[in-house]
Amino acid sequence: MSGRLAGKSAIVTGAGSGQGRAATVLFVAEGARVLALDIDGAAVKQLADEVGDSVIPLECDVSSSEAVQAAVRHAEECFGGLSVLLNSAGVDLAGGLGDGPAADLDEEIFDRTLGINLRGTYLMVKYSLPMLRRDGGGSIINIASISGVVLGSSQHAYATSKGGVVAFTRALALSYAPENVRANVIVPGIIRTPMIDFVLKDEALSRRYIDGTPLGRIGEPSEIGHLAVYLASDESGFMTGAAITIDGGLTLQ
Ligand SMILES: NC(=O)c1ccc[n+]([C@@H]2O[C@H](COP(=O)([O-])OP(=O)(O)OC[C@H]3O[C@@H](n4cnc5c(N)ncnc54)[C@H](O)[C@@H]3O)[C@@H](O)[C@H]2O)c1
Numbered sequence: 001m002s003g004r005l006a007g008k009s010a011i012v013t014g015a016g017s018g019q020g021r022a023a024t025v026l027f028v029a030e031g032a033r034v035l036a037l038d039i040d041g042a043a044v045k046q047l048a049d050e051v052g053d054s055v056i057p058l059e060c061d062v063s064s065s066e067a068v069q070a071a072v073r074h075a076e077e078c079f080g081g082l083s084v085l086l087n088s089a090g091v092d093l094a095g096g097l098g099d100g101p102a103a104d105l106d107e108e109i110f111d112r113t114l115g116i117n118l119r120g121t122y123l124m125v126k127y128s129l130p131m132l133r134r135d136g137g138g139s140i141i142n143i144a145s146i147s148g149v150v151l152g153s154s155q156h157a158y159a160t161s162k163g164g165v166v167a168f169t170r171a172l173a174l175s176y177a178p179e180n181v182r183a184n185v186i187v188p189g190i191i192r193t194p195m196i197d198f199v200l201k202d203e204a205l206s207r208r209y210i211d212g213t214p215l216g217r218i219g220e221p222s223e224i225g226h227l228a229v230y231l232a233s234d235e236s237g238f239m240t241g242a243a244i245t246i247d248g249g250l251t252l253q
Helices: 018-029 041-051 065-079 107-134 156-179 194-200 203-212 221-232
Strands: 009-013 033-038 055-059 084-087 138-143 181-188 243-246
Touching: 009 018, 009 065, 009 107, 018 033, 018 041, 018 084, 018 221, 033 041, 033 065, 041 055, 055 065, 065 107, 084 107, 084 221, 107 138, 107 156, 107 181, 138 156, 138 221, 156 181, 156 243, 181 221, 194 203, 221 243
Parallel strands: 009 033, 009 084, 033 055, 084 138, 138 181, 181 243
Antiparallel strands: none
């Protein structure tokens, strides 16, 4: 198979929907094999049915250490190695309504949000690293959010989890650079996926976001996927520790 990711094997979390799904389709189009993880097992099964043998679907809750370890063992069995880890699984449990401020924030919402968005990313990295290091290096790609890096949001749990993902990625980049394991984080703005159904279904709110975005539209999942392909490929071989905003200019003003 030829392509920019020919010969590479990847794990993608949150592959059943949105940005993880789009990235998986593009990874395969560029020659990679992908272990597609999602808590929604039916969604990754359907993706594999559509895309073909290069996608191996597996139900996995990234907040569970046991499930993550089993998934990584499965990658070892299927691929015998690992080149790329893309952590796209994530939740916004308040459905965009804002899960704060802190005094009104349920402890359970805080714990679940950090458990999936931040701890899930940490678990996937922790258990994938032995394979990434062993094979002479690799690329870790995490997905944060503009909520994690700019103020102006009442998402106290979600923003905290995503700010944590940015800091975690930088720490990884520094620690594992000597072993040629790169780590970069994508910082998306508003992207057309089921996560923002609350925006897409509300015409006035959609208009507010579109008007507030210099490029005048909402982003598409494939636009994040194309960046993920670049970060996964050897073309980005000198890039580590970068937080790349892709938001149509929303955070410029
Ligand atoms: N859509 C946006 O506007 C936007 C903006 C900034 C950041 N993000 C981030 O991008 C990432 C991808 O989200 P999306 O927009 O594609 O949303 P999405 O809801 O379409 O996809 C998220 C996927 O993660 C899966 N998931 C949720 N909990 C899981 C768990 N515990 N274990 C495994 N899988 C789990 C879901 O089943 C779903 O398939 C998320 O981390 C999200 O926080 C989204």
